[in-house]
Amino acid sequence: MSRVRSRGMRPSRRVAVASVVLSIGTWYATGSAQSPIAFGTPTTQVPQPGGTVHAVPGSRAQGWLAQGRSEVLARHGIVATSDPLAAQAGVEILRKGGNAIDAAVAAAAVLDVTSQNDTGIGGDLFAIVYVAHERKLYALNSAGWAPAGWTPQFFTDTLGLKAVPASGVNAATVPGAISGYDALLGRFGTMTFAETFARAARIAEEGWGQAERRHGDLLRVVAQLRADPDSTATFLQAGQAPDLYRIIRNPGLAKALRLIQKDGRDAFYRGDIASAIVAKIRAGGGVMSASDLAEFRSEWTEPIATSYHGYDVFQLPPPGQGFAALEMLNILEVCVPKLGMNLAELGPSSPMYWHLMVEAKKLAYADLHAYNADPAFADVPVARLISKSHAAELCGRIDVNRASGTAASTGVDGGTIYLSAADRWGNMVSLVHSVFSVYGSRATVPPYGFVLQNRGAAFSLNPKSPNLVAPHKRPFHTIIAGFVMKDGQPLMAFGNMGGTVQPETHAQHMVNMIDHGMNVQMTSDAARFTHAHATNVLSLEPQLFALVGAALRRKGHVVQSAPGNAVGGYQGILFTPDGTMPGPTFDKRWADEDRPVNGVYRAGSDHRKDGQAVGW
Known part of the structure; x- marks a missing residue:
């Protein structure tokens, strides 16, 4: 039981896990030749079976023996991300002749599909780009700004709050990610949204497997997602988190990505997606307007x-x-x-x-x-x-x-994705992209299947703070x-x-x-x-x-x-x-x-x- 307590679980959770461990121990005592979780298959009793296995890790044969894996070496191009599907999407673009900027956008777009616990098209991004033929570094700030109606009085007097909320539509500033992709592709890319978003849209339509870490994140916020009917419909099944390894699909998000492939950033900031964002926020008592979206631009x-x-x-x-x-x-x-x-x-x-x-x-x-x-x-x-x-x-x-x-x-505090990419011409990209908290604001935009970030929660309502909320101001950013x-x-x-x-x-x-x-x-x-x-x-x-x-x-x-x-x-x-x-x-x-x-x-x-x- 001491091992279970060290993980910081609530008492009820400790009891549940302890019961599972005891039941497996009892099962082993029978002398059966097969585990009830063979091949790490999750069950109702053991939704994340890896935590019940008692073993010690092996070691490498050379170098620092505790190193988990070797470095990956390559010369034509390379991509490193927190999701294999995203990394492979980036390399696919490199193989087709795209550069590191194209690859970074393609990889990030896949993460927008598979990793909405951390990121999404409703989030923000920052990037540093090394442009080889100029021998120069560029920095891109694509943090979204506050709606024009966000004054301290809006939160204190209209909403009766003492702080900007951490969830819900009044936590969401204008999403900056799609504008950031557009700025990257428009200035340094060789491909368009049609090409760089193709893999992400296909994955959203066909589905992907629910991985362990993202499954764990989803389990932690089920109650918060249930508070928003659109989030419930998008991310939960019968009101519960889908099982580990279950195939997940997001046809609404696929539709949004297809619109962006066709119409570019305007689909998001001026078109149907923009209208859906405003409708979602206004329905929840927010004040974001069409002009807040249409006027937004990333900054080099x-x-x-x-x-x-x-x-x-x-x-x-x-x-x-x-x-x-x-x-x-x-x-x-x-x-x-x-x-x-x-x-x-x-x-x-x-x-x-x-x-x-x-x-x-x-x-x-x-x-x-x-x-x-x-x-x-x-x-x-x-x-x-x-x-x-x-x-x-x-x-x-x-x-x-x-x-x-x-x-x-x-x-x-919040989560994020970070990725890096490099190509055969020497261009290199360092990119970070986030919806802030796990599943951001937990408010999902219908019918397009993406959560809005909750970056507004980082603003202050203290008049003496340099981070005091104000119209079209960007909040303190962690990424x-x-x-x-x-x-x-x-x-x-x-x-x-x-x-x-x-x-x-x-x-x-x-x-x-x-x-x-x-x-x-x-x-x-x-x-x-x-x-x-x-x-x-x-x-x-x-x-x-x-x-x-x-x-x-x-x-x-x-x-x-x-x-x-x-x-x-x-x-x-x-x-x-x-x-x-x-x-x-x-x-x-x-x-x-x-x-x-x-x-x-x-x-x-x-x-x-x-x-x-x-x-x-």
Whole structure:
């Protein structure tokens, strides 16, 4: 029973699981030769059978033996996502002659079908794109804005609320994803919606298998989905979550995707889908209008960056939270030596190593919560916050012997998808896309089968907050996409889905690979931490907790063991040149020839999610 309790289940759930485990144990005692869950087949008693199997993992034959899988290497192109169907859709586009931008859109569109627990066409996206023939990085902000009717008084006086709700139509800002796809394809793609959405539309029509993680997410929100009849009709069967491995279809979403294939972004922001969005929101007491949708546009912006031990790490500017990852890296680079220590020498088995990582995170997130907002409405001093001098000013606040406190902050956490793609011409894409909470607002747009995001929940109603809600303002955004360059050459597209954990995990991956020499798969397989700013609770994955938890508790950390879903999911693609050229280089002579990039792409994908890296 102690093992069951460690998973943080409610008492009733613990009893149910315990009964299942006991019944299986009783069955084994009879000496029968066959398991009642042969081949991992779910039953009514055991809806997720993997959790009842008691075994220890095997190990690799070379390298770090705990690494779960090898890196995937390819030269013509590669895609890494949190869903195999999405990764394969991206590679399919590459094989047909599309570039990395086309492949990223195709992969993301499939995730919009299979992963509405995390993302969807009712969500937002951000992207960093390396364009090889220009040798330049571009950043795309496609975060949707608040309806024109969203004033603080709308929520406090009209709705009688003390905060922007976390669910329902009044949690939804204008979805930015389709506009983002249009911006990517229109500026850098070689294909259209008709081509890049074809696989996603077909999967929505034909159906796909219900995977374990998404099944688990669905089980957690059944009650909330039942509160919306359209969500019930779209995602539940007889009012319940479909069984694990059941074939799922979404003909309504297929219809929406076919409309976008035909009419492009206008189908979503001006056509029938736009009308359906407005009707859904107005029926629920919301104020989004046709003009809120029709006037929305994505924004191309300049990425922000800092140098970490000679590597240039890039993020998107606010309202995304990427600057916190850069600030955390600066604090580690500047302050750890001032404290007489070295992260590489300490290593990830040292309690002091994790103490320094967590304390740097707290300082970076304190600035994040104090300043982050839509820069069109608030002065966000990004240049100062990501400067080495600012990091130096913070060093004195790190006590090597004692954990610090955190100021209270509130907010809704959420999930995300992150994907990366690269092609034979050297173009690379880092893309993050989300509906925020699991199944977003839990409000589904009929007859088109997609949930609206709940990004509005990240707004504040505090008049002193830079993130105060306002018409056509973008909220504080958790989703971020990362990119690394070295000596002016592109090196790596990477990211880590998972709500508020994203900046702290970006920093952990950079330290893993730059300070410790981990490869692009190993960094994912290594244990991670996440720290909750609002509660000051530090969560460590189980084996890391067993290794350093007690020592960190002695330093004053409130520390607990947490399963892998707490630290999100990573994808990454690294370019390694062949030695004759410094980086992936566009050559006009190769534009119409089937030649590989002048080097090799190496990719990793997180075992905590459902996906994979695929190349050719």
